[in-house]
Amino acid sequence: MKKDKTMEKIVSLCKRRGYIFRSSEVYGGINSCYDYGPLGVELKKNIKELWWQAMVREREDIEGLDSSILMHPKIWEASGHVDNFTDPLVDCKQCKNRFREDELEKPKCPVCGGELTEARSFNLMFKTYMGPIEGDSNVVYLRPETAQGIYVNFLNVQLSARQKIPFGIAQIGKAFRNEITPGNFTFRTREFEQMEMQFFVHPSEDSKWMDHWKEQRMNWYYRLGLNKNKLKFHEHGKDELAHYAREAYDIMYEFSFGWKELEGVHNRTDFDLKRHEGHSGKKLSYFDDERKERYVPFIIETSAGCDRTILTVLADAYEEEEERTVLRLSPAVAPLKAVVLPLVNKDGMPEMARNIYDDIRKDMNTFFDSGGAIGRRYRRQDEIGTPFGITVDSQSLEDGTVTLRDRDSMEQERYQADNVKEVLIEKLRFKETGVKK
Ligand SMILES: [Zn+2]
16 A cells, blocks of 8 residues: 555544444454444445435335355356456565566566565455355355355345346445455445445346446445546547446546546346356346346446445545644535534533534534533534534523534634524535535
8 A cells, every 4th residue: 555645644644533443443453444433324324324315215116135145056167257356466486475467667676676486366255164164065155246145045135025127226335355455445445335236127228227327326425425627437449348338437536646536337238147047047037028028138337335425535635724624524424423512511501402412413413512622622523524513501500502613714603502403403404415404
């Protein structure tokens, strides 16, 4: 991983504030594995929830699925992963370091300049054994993508949910790839969570649906509040296209370490279903009542990385000002929507603040913070990305008003404590959508 100052600061903020920790840290960590802390898990839940909302609940033509991580090993023969899901590896004969041949600029060891071995192909699937015997006959794999669980359930879902083509199946779940060169914090990890949707269409309508999904998926990133200038499409050229794909676009984001892929919107044709027909001997075709035609549908896939999206949201929101560091997270994703603070820990302020807190947290994730100087408490919430702070001060005890502080402008306005929750809800909505009611 190249040293990148901005990323280093984000990594450090993530640890300090409880977004993301290195896995197994007390044992010195384990390469490229991470744990989501108290704030990270909330952010992750919010992102998965927004994806599920947009991809399943707001759509009549998409059904959800949660398939198992361990599947029949023949699935990975059919999908091509056993034969093709490999990286070309070379070893340095001198220092014994190992590299991906396709990432080397010269055919020499980049560490010591030594001579390299011939490339060997290394399969990226994690292998394990099912049952008590470790032998070739009971090898299973940790799934390298969630998509295959969708393909093999295509007819189960279609028939049980009484869907007609065009329709899609969506799932969120863990996938595993034994990457040789993971890196850039949580951008590329060996264990990760995917948010995938496979949309089944008549073969003549593939490009129409490709256009539809490109637009839908880009809009979803806008909904997360990301800077539109840092998002773009990249079309795969002929040399980049996967063996199964007819047309492929990636949604890219401009990180401090360059433009990187967030999501693939790919036309996988009928490759996957036909391969599963061939390997399983079961028909995976569909009879179209309206067209009076039986066919194997084409698939438009939208495949996003949840961990990648989290890193993008954090990197996009991160800002350093003279006086403070602030995460300008959209309320749509922010782990905490508000903090309630008594100015001092006496004179009835904590009691009044706690009443407000107890009321607000029924509706949203809220934090109560009574410890330390008020300035420092605000800074901590700015760094966490909490959009609003509500403070009970001495005036509150006299006239029943409280201050509402905006994270971004740092301006404070007074409102009656009785309706501060309604004001807060409206302000959160405005900050998220930019539209006044
Ligand atoms: Zn070397």
